[in-house]
Amino acid sequence: MSDQKKPATRAEEIRQVIEKEIFQGVLRPGTRLDEESLAARFGLSRTPVREAILQLVYSGLVVKKPRQGAVVAPLDLHRMVQMFEVMSDVEGLCARYAARRMSPDEKARLSAMVAEAEALCEARDLDGYYAVNRAFHDAVYDGSHNEVLKEMARSLFARLAPYRRYQLNHPGRVDGSLAEHAEVVAAIVAADPERAQAVMRKHVTIQADIFAEFVSIMA
């Protein structure tokens, strides 16, 4: 996520831009990524553009068939469902690790986030709530104190982020989500790994269910 380090190279620079545009939906799934057009747009040659695309391919955001160009990864609903499924387990793991490893300081910050989320929720500030929500999950990833797990979680989160946001529109979901977060925090603060894992897993599973529902409506 916070990949906003100063890009040392042009390729890296435009990779971030394209990545961002994909997340924001400016570049929609299925959109063709023409090397020459992108090169022209950024005022560069095709070479750095190619490199940027190649990186995105490896991160899964873009698919590329040899000699046939690259397109923004079309969202495969079946795969999305599987991603949500794994996500719930991975986040569950994060929570379990976090319950065992978070420092008092970290726990305090986590609790503070829930309080902040409550305030934003009452103020009906959906954008704000979404931002804190995201920070909350991120804090749990960090709390796992396992870099590898963190990267997995963040990578999944990034891919699913657009669809996670959607579910906040679900009636009553914000309150439910808030309550679940509180439960997760309680379990982590109480250093109860099993419960933290179970609760977090369920929390994300609910999101997955809502997504599945959304999909079935779409189809």
Next chain:
Amino acid sequence: MSDQKKPATRAEEIRQVIEKEIFQGVLRPGTRLDEESLAARFGLSRTPVREAILQLVYSGLVVKKPRQGAVVAPLDLHRMVQMFEVMSDVEGLCARYAARRMSPDEKARLSAMVAEAEALCEARDLDGYYAVNRAFHDAVYDGSHNEVLKEMARSLFARLAPYRRYQLNHPGRVDGSLAEHAEVVAAIVAADPERAQAVMRKHVTIQADIFAEFVSIMA
């Protein structure tokens, strides 16, 4: 792993070669990957070499600092330990999913593998045993019937493969490993997700412990 599809492009082709050499230890961690030398070696220009390296960077096998070239990722012991930790949980998840989802046919093949491993074990065929061992874990990944989880597991496995093999030299480990596999299969065949997860997790955790031991001896 079985990335042995026909490479449609030269870049892809040499990526596979380099990747293989890293896994086999021909290219050891810390080895510098000079673009020009590699280009000369494969009879290509620097361009496809660069692309191959870039892919390896994104897969984590190679690290690259701007303007300073690429080196085979030096093994960070701390990170390795974390990878093993996550691996045990991820494989546990695979086993749990597999217990719920493997078809009778798949289960039969899994059982057959254990039988084969037993035979190879008695014949003291370490190489053979290692191969079946690997196939076994792969079969469990497949059994999860979740592409995303599979990819995660395989990616981790690939990174850790060299060190997983080492542990077979541990006294009595082969027999232990074999018994654990049998337990995992039993749980999967019995469609007992919780037990399958627990047993598989423990199985991999033992490997992690042996690795940690190995590390502490090295240091």
Next chain:
DNA sequence: GGTCCATCTCTTGTATACGTGATGCGAAGT
């Protein structure tokens, strides 16, 4: 009128050329 084949174009894959930042060595100064 439809289908099949040839060619044509357009974009990608690869090669080569160029500029620039980074490392290492040597000389000069303290």
Next chain:
DNA sequence: ACTTCGCATCACGTATACAAGAGATGGACC
């Protein structure tokens, strides 16, 4: 003698040029 500054070299990042495959378009034949 040690440190520091500057220069040279060398590899990397980027630009441009060339080759080759995939899809499109048109015509010819059935």
